[in-house]
Amino acid sequence: MTESDSADARLLTPADVRRLAAQLGIRPTKTLGQNFVIDPGTVRRIVRAAQVSPDDVVVEVGPGLGSLTLALLPHVRHVTAVEIDPRLAEALPGTVADHAPAYAHRLRVVTADALRITELPDPQPTALVANLPYNVAVPVVLHLLNLLPSLEHGLVMVQAEVAERLAARPGDRAYGAPSAKIAWYADVRRAGAIGRTVFWPVPNVDSGLVALRRRPAPPTKASREDVFAVVDAAFAQRRKTLRAALSSWAGSAAAAEAALRSAGVDPRSRGETLGIADFARIAEHRP
Numbered sequence: 001m002t003e004s005d006s007a008d009a010r011l012l013t014p015a016d017v018r019r020l021a022a023q024l025g026i027r028p029t030k031t032l033g034q035n036f037v038i039d040p041g042t043v044r045r046i047v048r049a050a051q052v053s054p055d056d057v058v059v060e061v062g063p064g065l066g067s068l069t070l071a072l073l074p075h076v077r078h079v080t081a082v083e084i085d086p087r088l089a090e091a092l093p094g095t096v097a098d099h100a101p102a103y104a105h106r107l108r109v110v111t112a113d114a115l116r117i118t119e120l121p122d123p124q125p126t127a128l129v130a131n132l133p134y135n136v137a138v139p140v141v142l143h144l145l146n147l148l149p150s151l152e153h154g155l156v157m158v159q160a161e162v163a164e165r166l167a168a169r170p171g172d173r174a175y176g177a178p179s180a181k182i183a184w185y186a187d188v189r190r191a192g193a194i195g196r197t198v199f200w201p202v203p204n205v206d207s208g209l210v211a212l213r214r215r216p217a218p219p220t221k222a223s224r225e226d227v228f229a230v231v232d233a234a235f236a237q238r239r240k241t242l243r244a245a246l247s248s249w250a251g252s253a254a255a256a257e258a259a260l261r262s263a264g265v266d267p268r269s270r271g272e273t274l275g276i277a278d279f280a281r282i283a284e285h286r287p
């Protein structure tokens with residue numbers, strides 16, 4: 001992608017962002033993670049890192065004032081934008097009509113909490129590209145990967161610490177329940193760091209880009225819910241051995257030890273050393 005590719009979409013400048021927010025009477029709230037990108041270079045970079053193709057149908061969670069939406073529209077078939085704040089959702093089509101009239105027909109706005117949606121209108125999304133509200137970033141990604149089997153790939157901007165957690169491998173310091181759960185759905189890699197000054201208002205954390213590529217769930221007879229229950233139990237007490245951490249899950253420490261041994265996992269090991277396929281095997285041996 002070159003800068004001229006987006007020439008017919010006029011990206012939002014810092015002045016545009018402040019003017020639009022003032023017109024709508026928006027005073028950004030922390031509760032909704034409302035930090036808007038004011039730097040056109042950053043949204044271009046996100047679109048480039050997302051490796052979207054003209055056939056992609058994108059779901060964007062939290063379009064806000066439209067900074068990223070405007071950068072995406074020239075490069076994809078369609079964008080379904082899910083925004084919880086009705087003032088922002090209502091204003092977005094007008095912003096796109098002003099700034100990217102040639103692409104306005106590619107946008108559909110859904111006013112909803114992304115954590116509560118149970119379906120999206122057609123066309124079904126093939127890619128998730130979003131600057132996510134930071135307090136719900138992990139549950140939103142997990143919910144959408146679970147809800148939308150058509151989602152093949154994604155690029156999300158999240159708090160730097162969350163980016164590290166999502167992309168962590170077993171044994172890494174940041175490895176935890178989110179890392180294990182996302183591996184059920186996708187291969188994950190970090191795709192860059194973003195400083196805090198590209199936002200208005202400026203947040204008190206740095207950000208990171210995370211790229212996702214769907215992969216098949218590990219082959220297992222256990223359900224996703226049962227596997228995730230083992231992950232939650234293992235990381236609820238991450239300093240404990242699995243024998244101790246899984247004792248209420250199994251009914252007793254002895255039952256946990258028996259399940260772990262049947263699954264071929266050392267009962268003295270800790271959850272932070274196991275991959276999602278190991279958790280799936282343990283789930284299959286629940287007493």
Ligand SMILES: C[S@@+](CC[C@H](N)C(=O)[O-])C[C@H]1O[C@@H](n2cnc3c(N)ncnc32)[C@H](O)[C@@H]1O
Pocket residue numbers: 032033034035036037038061062063064065066067068069082083084085088112113114115130131132133134136
């Ligand atoms: C970090 S801002 C990103 C805004 C815009 N994409 C940008 O880059 O400037 C997060 C956006 O998500 C919205 N939001 C917060 N919680 C949400 C939820 N549960 N579902 C959908 N949108 C949400 C906020 O209102 C806000 O517009």
